[in-house]
Amino acid sequence: MWQQFTIQLKPRNRGFHLITEELTSTAQSALSGISVGMFHAFIQHTSASISINENADPTVRQDLEAHLNKMIPELAPYYQHTYEGPDDMPAHIKTALIGNAINIPIAEGQLLLGTWQGIYLGEHRNHGGSRRIIVTLHGE
Amino acid sequence: MWQQFTIQLKPRNRGFHLITEELTSTAQSALSGISVGMFHAFIQHTSASISINENADPTVRQDLEAHLNKMIPELAPYYQHTYEGPDDMPAHIKTALIGNAINIPIAEGQLLLGTWQGIYLGEHRNHGGSRRIIVTLHGE
Amino acid sequence: MWQQFTIQLKPRNRGFHLITEELTSTAQSALSGISVGMFHAFIQHTSASISINENADPTVRQDLEAHLNKMIPELAPYYQHTYEGPDDMPAHIKTALIGNAINIPIAEGQLLLGTWQGIYLGEHRNHGGSRRIIVTLHGE
Numbered sequence: 001m002w003q004q005f006t007i008q009l010k011p012r013n014r015g016f017h018l019i020t021e022e023l024t025s026t027a028q029s030a031l032s033g034i035s036v037g038m039f040h041a042f043i044q045h046t047s048a049s050i051s052i053n054e055n056a057d058p059t060v061r062q063d064l065e066a067h068l069n070k071m072i073p074e075l076a077p078y079y080q081h082t083y084e085g086p087d088d089m090p091a092h093i094k095t096a097l098i099g100n101a102i103n104i105p106i107a108e109g110q111l112l113l114g115t116w117q118g119i120y121l122g123e124h125r126n127h128g129g130s131r132r133i134i135v136t137l138h139g140e
Numbered sequence: 141m142w143q144q145f146t147i148q149l150k151p152r153n154r155g156f157h158l159i160t161e162e163l164t165s166t167a168q169s170a171l172s173g174i175s176v177g178m179f180h181a182f183i184q185h186t187s188a189s190i191s192i193n194e195n196a197d198p199t200v201r202q203d204l205e206a207h208l209n210k211m212i213p214e215l216a217p218y219y220q221h222t223y224e225g226p227d228d229m230p231a232h233i234k235t236a237l238i239g240n241a242i243n244i245p246i247a248e249g250q251l252l253l254g255t256w257q258g259i260y261l262g263e264h265r266n267h268g269g270s271r272r273i274i275v276t277l278h279g280e
Numbered sequence: 281m282w283q284q285f286t287i288q289l290k291p292r293n294r295g296f297h298l299i300t301e302e303l304t305s306t307a308q309s310a311l312s313g314i315s316v317g318m319f320h321a322f323i324q325h326t327s328a329s330i331s332i333n334e335n336a337d338p339t340v341r342q343d344l345e346a347h348l349n350k351m352i353p354e355l356a357p358y359y360q361h362t363y364e365g366p367d368d369m370p371a372h373i374k375t376a377l378i379g380n381a382i383n384i385p386i387a388e389g390q391l392l393l394g395t396w397q398g399i400y401l402g403e404h405r406n407h408g409g410s411r412r413i414i415v416t417l418h419g420e
Contacts, residue, residue, distance in 0.1 A: 002316040002420055004387060036142040038180065038276065040318065042385050044394030046334045051236050054186040059220035063229050064236055066218040071211065071351065078346040080339035089343050096331050096344055096400075097237050097377050101384075104241075105182050105276045107144060112274050114184030120236075134392050136318065136385045140142055176282040178320065178416065191376050194326040199360035203369050204376055206358040211351065237377050244381075245322050245416045247284060252414050254324030260376075280282055 001037075003030040005135045012123045014087070016053075016061035020118045023135060024111065030137050032109040037139015039111055042101040044132045047091035047125050049098035055118025068094055091124030098122055106139055141177075143170040145275045152263045154227070156193075156201035160259045163275065164251065170277050172249040177279015179251055182241040184272045187231035187265050189238035195258025208234055231264030238262055246279055281317075283310040285415045292403045294367070296333075296341035300398045303415060304391065310417050312389040317419015319391055322381040324412045327371035327405050329378035335398025348374055371404030378402055386419055 005026050009019060023041055024031065031039070043050045054060040072093045074086040081089045102119065105112045121131065145166050149159060163181055164171065171179070183190045194200040212233045214226040221229045242259065245252045261271065285306050289299060303321055304311065311319070323330045334340040352373045354366040361369045382399065385392040401411065 004316050004385065036144050036276070038278070040383060040385065042383070042392065044392065044397065046332070046394070046396050052186070052240050053236050054232055057221055060229070060232050063219050063221050064233055067212065067216060067233055070216075070218075072347065076347060076350075078350075079343050081337055081343050089340070092334055092340050093344055093347055096333050099239060099379060100332050100397075101382070102241070103180060103182070103243060103383060105144065105180065105274045107274075112182065112184065114186070114272070116186050117184060117240075132394070134385045134387075136316070138318070176284050176416070178418070192326070192380050193376050194372055197361055200369070200372055203359050203361050204373055207352065207356060207373055210356075210358075239379060242381070243320060243322070243383060245284065245320065245414045247414075252322065252324065254326070254412070256326050257324065257380075 001139060003137045007133045007135060009121060009131045009133060011130050012121065014123050014126050015065045017121045017123065018055060018118045019121045023119055027135050027137055034106045034137060034139035035108060037106040037137060039104045039106055040136045042134045046095055047088060048128055048131050049095045049122035050100060050102055051098050051120045051122060052102055052117050053120050054116050056116060087126045094122060094124045141279055143277045147273045147275060149261060149271045149273060151270050152261065154263050154266050155205045157261045157263065158195060158258045159261045163259055167275050167277055174246045174277060174279035175248055177246040177277060179244045179246055180276045182274045184274065186235055187228060188268055188271050189235045189262035190240060190242055191238050191260045191262060192242055192257050193260050194256050196256060227266045234262060234264045281419060283417045287413045287415055289401060289411045289413060291410050292401060294403050294406050295345045297401045297403065298335060298398045299401045303399055307415050307417055311386065314386045314417060314419035315388060317386040317417065319384045319386055320416045322414045324414065326375055327368065328408055328411050329375045329380060329402035330382055331378050331400045331402060332382055332397050333400050334396050336396060367406045374402060374404045
C-alpha cells in the first residue's frame with residue numbers, strides 16, 4: 001500500500017518551526033490503515049530543511065538557529081553566490097548539512113516518534129514563502 | 141515483507157561508537173530472507189545520532205567527537221536552553237546535523253555496506269543512558 | 281516491485297558535483313514503470329557524500345566546498361587519524377554531516393525533485409577515484 005500527498009506549508013519566518021501536526025494531519029487516515037510501514041517527507045527546496053528534534057522547549061529551536069547562524073555566517077568573503085541576497089548561500093549550506101527529508105517508521109497506525117521528537121521545518125531564508133513537501137506513506 | 145524490531149542499546153559514554161553488530165544481530169534471520177530491500181534504523185531520541193562512517197580505526201571516531209566539540213561548543217553565550225546541563229544543547233545541534241536515521245540497501249540477505257562502512261551511534265550526552273532504536277526491514 | 285543497480289561513477293576532483301543524470305539514466309526504464317514509490321541512492325564510502333541541493337549556479341557548489349573547508353579544516357591539532365593524508369579526516373567529518381544516502385519520492389515514472397533540486401556527489405578526498413553507488417527503486 002502506497003499513498004502520496006503534496007502539502008503546501010504556510011509561510012514562516014526564518015528559523016526552526018515544529019510542523020508535526022501540519023504534516024501528519026493530512027496523512028492521518030492513510031496512516032491509520034498501516035500496521036507496519038514508513039512515513040517519508042521530502043521538501044522540494046534547497047534553502048529549507050526538514051529534520052527531527054526536541055518538541056517541547058522553544059528555546060531549543062532558537063538556539064539551533066543562533067548557532068547555525070554563527071557556524072554558517074552571512075557575507076563570508078569567499079562566497080561567490082551572492083546575487084540572491086546574503087541569506088541565500090548560508091541557506092543552501094544549512095540545507096546540505098541538515099537534510100531535506102525524513103523517514104519515520106510506522107506501527108499500528110502511528111508514527112514511532114520518541115516522546116520528545118517532533119518534525120522541524122528549517123526555514124533558512126528571510127522570506128522563503130510557502131514551502132512544498134511531498135509525503136509518501138508505504139506499508140501493509 | 142515487513143519486519144520491525146525495537147532494540148535497546150546498552151548505555152555508552154559520550155562519543156561515537158560502532159554498533160553494527162548490536163543493530164544487525166537481532167535482525168539477522170529477517171535479513172536472511174530478503175533478496176532485495178531496505179534496512180532502516182531510527183533512534184527515538186533528540187540528543188543522540190545514528191550515522192555511517194569508517195569501521196576500522198578508532199581514532200576516526202575520537203577525531204569526529206573532538207571536532208564536533210569544537211564546532212558546536214558547550215556554554216556558547218547565546219544558548220538559552222541551559223537547564224538540562226551544558227552538554228544538552230550541543231547534543232541537540234549535533235543530532236540535527238548528523239541525523240537520527242539511516243537507510244541501508246539489502247541484497248541477497250546482506251546489508252550492502254561498503255568495505256569500510258559501519259553504523260555509528262553518536263552519544264552526545266555525558267550520561268545518555270540506554271538508547272532505543274527502531275529497526276524496520278522491508279523487501280522481497 | 282523492487283529493482284537495484286550498482287553505479288560506478290567516473291572519478292571526480294575534490295568538491296561538489298551534479299550527478300543527477302549519471303545516477304538516473306541507468307534507472308530510467310525501471311523508473312518509468314513506477315506510478316508511486318521511492319528512489320534510494322547509497323554511496324558505499326566514508327569520505328564522499330551524497331545530497332540534494334541547487335542544480336543551476338556552479339558557484340553554489342564552489343561556495344559549499346569553500347565553507348566546508350573552513351568549518352572542517354585540514355591539520356587540526358587534535359586530529360589523531362592523520363596517516364591517510366591531511367584530506368582524509370576532514371572527508372570523514374564532512375560525510376558524517378552531509379550523509380551518504382538520499383531518498384527521493386517517485387510519481388508517474390518521475391523523480392519528484394523540485395525545480396531547483398539536483399543530486400550532488402561530495403567528493404571530499406583529493407584523489408578519491410571512482411565511487412560506487414547502490415540505487416534501489418521500489419514502488420507499484
